[in-house]
Amino acid sequence: MVRADSSRTKTGQGAPVRSTAEPVVAVTGGSFGDNRTMLSVFSSPSRYTQGRNATASLAREMKTLGLYPPALIVAGGSAVRLLSQVWERTFAEAGFGYSVHAFGGECSFAEIERVSASARHSLAKVIVGAGGGKVLDTARAAASGLGLPVVNCPTVASSDAPCSALSVVYTEEGVFQEYRIYGRNPDLVLVDTEVIAQSPPRLLVAGMGDALATWFEAKTCAAGRVRNMRGGASTGSALALAELCYRTLLADGVQARRALELKAVTPALERLVEANTLLSGLGFESSGLAAAHAIHNGLTAAAGTHAYFHGEKVAFGVLVQLVLEGQSRERWREVLGFATSVGLPITLEQIGLRDLPRESLEQIAARATAPGETIHNEPFEVTSATVADAILAADAEGRAYSSTL
Numbered sequence: 540m541v542r543a544d545s546s547r548t549k550t551g552q553g554a555p556v557r558s559t560a561e562p563v564v565a566v567t568g569g570s571f572g573d574n575r576t577m578l579s580v581f582s583s584p585s586r587y588t589q590g591r592n593a594t595a596s597l598a599r600e601m602k603t604l605g606l607y608p609p610a611l612i613v614a615g616g617s618a619v620r621l622l623s624q625v626w627e628r629t630f631a632e633a634g635f636g637y638s639v640h641a642f643g644g645e646c647s648f649a650e651i652e653r654v655s656a657s658a659r660h661s662l663a664k665v666i667v668g669a670g671g672g673k674v675l676d677t678a679r680a681a682a683s684g685l686g687l688p689v690v691n692c693p694t695v696a697s698s699d700a701p702c703s704a705l706s707v708v709y710t711e712e713g714v715f716q717e718y719r720i721y722g723r724n725p726d727l728v729l730v731d732t733e734v735i736a737q738s739p740p741r742l743l744v745a746g747m748g749d750a751l752a753t754w755f756e757a758k759t760c761a762a763g764r765v766r767n768m769r770g771g772a773s774t775g776s777a778l779a780l781a782e783l784c785y786r787t788l789l790a791d792g793v794q795a796r797r798a799l800e801l802k803a804v805t806p807a808l809e810r811l812v813e814a815n816t817l818l819s820g821l822g823f824e825s826s827g828l829a830a831a832h833a834i835h836n837g838l839t840a841a842a843g844t845h846a847y848f849h850g851e852k853v854a855f856g857v858l859v860q861l862v863l864e865g866q867s868r869e870r871w872r873e874v875l876g877f878a879t880s881v882g883l884p885i886t887l888e889q890i891g892l893r894d895l896p897r898e899s900l901e902q903i904a905a906r907a908t909a910p911g912e913t914i915h916n917e918p919f920e921v922t923s924a925t926v927a928d929a930i931l932a933a934d935a936e937g938r939a940y941s942s943t944l
């Protein structure tokens with residue numbers, strides 16, 4: 540979920556979902572008839588480890604979980620540059636054999652197969668993904684296909700995908716192809732904040748946009764008792780984590796961004812990275828998605844938005860959800876104040892849609908309200924006409940707020 544040209548979403552709605560070696564368990568969106576029989580499901584990685592220089596503990600953490608060598612590390616360019624020497628030390632200390640597969644640049648069938656072949660060749664017992672979202676997606680896909688455990692080491696905090704149990708697969712040319720949803724979350728998610736601190740501030744801010752949506756969508760799904768991403772009802776725990784996610788953004792977002800601009804690891808950055816990665820990840824997967832992410836999906840239909848990150852488009856989707864749900868002025872001020880303080884977009888122009896033609900608006904609204912989209916988790920009827928109006932109203936709110944700054 541970190542590419543600028545992102546048609547990625549976190550739901551298989553309206554897109555082909557291919558079954559993998561593991562059973563497909565997640566069904567999202569909509570009410571599913573007899574909710575009295577629906578179980579509550581909370582899903583998470585087996586272990587989440589975060590902190591400055593966490594990579595130095597990677598092999599030890601893996602050993603704790605009973606993950607054994609040899610390991611295959613699927614690594615993006617910056618991961619190789621920043622972490623090669625640390626891997627050498629941590630795996631040597633633990634007596635772990637490992638090899639490195641340089642990521643080919645796209646989470647495609649071909650790359651997943653190359654990683655799988657490399658894992659078979661090296662007799663890997665565990666696959667470690669180290670890099671951005673596509674690297675982690677590829678590692679998860681290959682590991683799932685081979686029935687191996689997987690470790691995710693994100694090098695950016697730009698979305699809440701690292702803790703989740705799905706991959707988005709593209710063609711070699713980068714065109715969206717399908718979602719793969721797995722039965723298990725990663726065995727370990729290890730976040731090295733020293734590495735995150737080297738990433739571009741805009742990516743951290745995009746992650747805040749993704750995380751901004753979590754509580755609003757979670758509340759809507761829990762109140763409507765619709766299915767979460769794992770096919771069950773939400774839990775009080777997931778909802779509490781989603782709310783903590785929101786509170787952490789408000790409390791630490793600005794300071795965390797400043798810290799990242801200095802490439803400094805501070806307590807505020809630590810808390811914010813946890814919110815973007817863990818709290819948001821658990822919140823969305825175990826509570827569900829609603830209007831904000833569906834609006835994101837709609838926005839990807841407009842070419843003008845392709846230069847913007849997933850989380851940036853989701854942030855605007857949050858505003859549209861606030862319109863649809865008739866949220867209070869107080870909430871509007873809070874959300875707009877936060878978004879502008881960290882640099883998230885609040886108008887159509889800020890996501891590349893200045894002077895949006897009516898036809899394009901209708902296209903976005905139609906895509907956002909496609910059958911099975913998570914916008915139908917809202918507790919009222921949503922049509923493409925109401926969404927088109929809500930998009931314009933959200934933009935007007937954003938513009939009005941901007942003019943007061």
Ligand SMILES: [Zn+2]
Nearest residue numbers: 549749849853
């Ligand atoms: Zn998202």
